Amino acid sequence: MASVSGANIWITGASSGIGRALALQLAEAGNTVFASGRNEAALAGLCAQNPQRLVALACDVSDDNGMEEAGRRLRSMTDSLDMVILNAGTCEYVDNAELDNALFRRVFAVNLFGVVNTLTVAKPLLQKAQRRGHIVGIGSLSTVVGLPRAEAYGASKAAMQYLLDSLRVDLAHEKIDVTVVRPGFVETPMTAANDFPMPFAMDAERAATIILRGIAGRQRVVEFPLRLSWSLKLAALCSGLWYRVAAPRLNRANKL
Numbered sequence: 001m002a003s004v005s006g007a008n009i010w011i012t013g014a015s016s017g018i019g020r021a022l023a024l025q026l027a028e029a030g031n032t033v034f035a036s037g038r039n040e041a042a043l044a045g046l047c048a049q050n051p052q053r054l055v056a057l058a059c060d061v062s063d064d065n066g067m068e069e070a071g072r073r074l075r076s077m078t079d080s081l082d083m084v085i086l087n088a089g090t091c092e093y094v095d096n097a098e099l100d101n102a103l104f105r106r107v108f109a110v111n112l113f114g115v116v117n118t119l120t121v122a123k124p125l126l127q128k129a130q131r132r133g134h135i136v137g138i139g140s141l142s143t144v145v146g147l148p149r150a151e152a153y154g155a156s157k158a159a160m161q162y163l164l165d166s167l168r169v170d171l172a173h174e175k176i177d178v179t180v181v182r183p184g185f186v187e188t189p190m191t192a193a194n195d196f197p198m199p200f201a202m203d204a205e206r207a208a209t210i211i212l213r214g215i216a217g218r219q220r221v222v223e224f225p226l227r228l229s230w231s232l233k234l235a236a237l238c239s240g241l242w243y244r245v246a247a248p249r250l251n252r253a254n255k256l
């Protein structure tokens with residue numbers, strides 16, 4: 001159970017997976033949660049679970065004009081935000097190292113520019129909060145070390161993480177904390193199509209509980225599961241072995 005309570009929270013990507021589980025747990029803990037996503041029917045279904053606490057705010061984070069309009073709708077419902085959770089994300093894998101510009105633009109449009117669009121709306125509202133503000137970004141453990149086929153996804157998450165690390169420095173004097181969450185594998189619609197092993201995978205409810213514990217503690221970084229995080233950090237530490245011996249075994253092209 002989250003110990004964040006009585007806060008005004010905006011979460012993107014709340015229509016499924018981790019974001020949906022976070023929204024439900026935060027609402028149950030007594031927060032007012034503005035829940036975003038493009039799928040209005042899914043948002044309506046979510047909000048019906050706790051209509052007192054959950055408010056749908058449909059938007060496409062990659063649509064610059066649409067996000068300005070979403071900002072207007074949000075400001076008509078609240079004067080301030082205590083927390084924004086930048087969770088909306090997309091994943092497309094790169095096959096055979098073929099670098100398709102359009103694929104990279106699609107992934108970055110959501111995972112990086114969607115975060116910029118959301119923060120542009122959220123920051124002035126966080127600055128008006130009575131309590132200390134909190135920006136939470138859902139990154140990925142994939143940024144710890146180079147992984148096969150993750151050129152676009154991993155790069156977008158690394159860029160997002162750097163953006164948030166830099167903001168942490170620049171917003172410290174404004175009393176706004178920044179948390180970067182780096183999950184391993186979580187069973188959600190995003191990973192349902194994965195045709196490779198997902199070590200230490202967990203369900204979205206468990207992931208949300210771990211994330212909310214870290215958020216409540218205002219941790220700078222929340223990483224899980226620890227066994228995967230330590231394994232990847234060890235790989236990064238022994239990067240010669242990783243890139244020469246271990247990683248090539250994960251690359252399906254080398255198995256053909």
Ligand SMILES: NC(=O)c1ccc[n+]([C@@H]2O[C@H](COP(=O)([O-])OP(=O)(O)OC[C@H]3O[C@@H](n4cnc5c(N)ncnc54)[C@H](OP(=O)(O)O)[C@@H]3O)[C@@H](O)[C@H]2O)c1
Pocket residue numbers: 012013014015016017018019036037038039040042059060061062086087088089090091110114138139140141182183184185186187188189190191
């Ligand atoms: N699952 C994992 O193993 C894993 C691991 C590490 C990190 N993550 C990260 O965790 C976050 C949540 O992913 P998930 O696994 O829960 O996947 P998911 O179930 O597919 O959820 C993705 C969410 O993002 C929203 N979204 C996607 N594009 C959007 C757009 N253009 N505008 C607004 N919302 C958009 C989707 O809503 P609509 O379709 O309604 O727009 C959906 O609610 C992502 O940032 C992902 O990269 C996931």
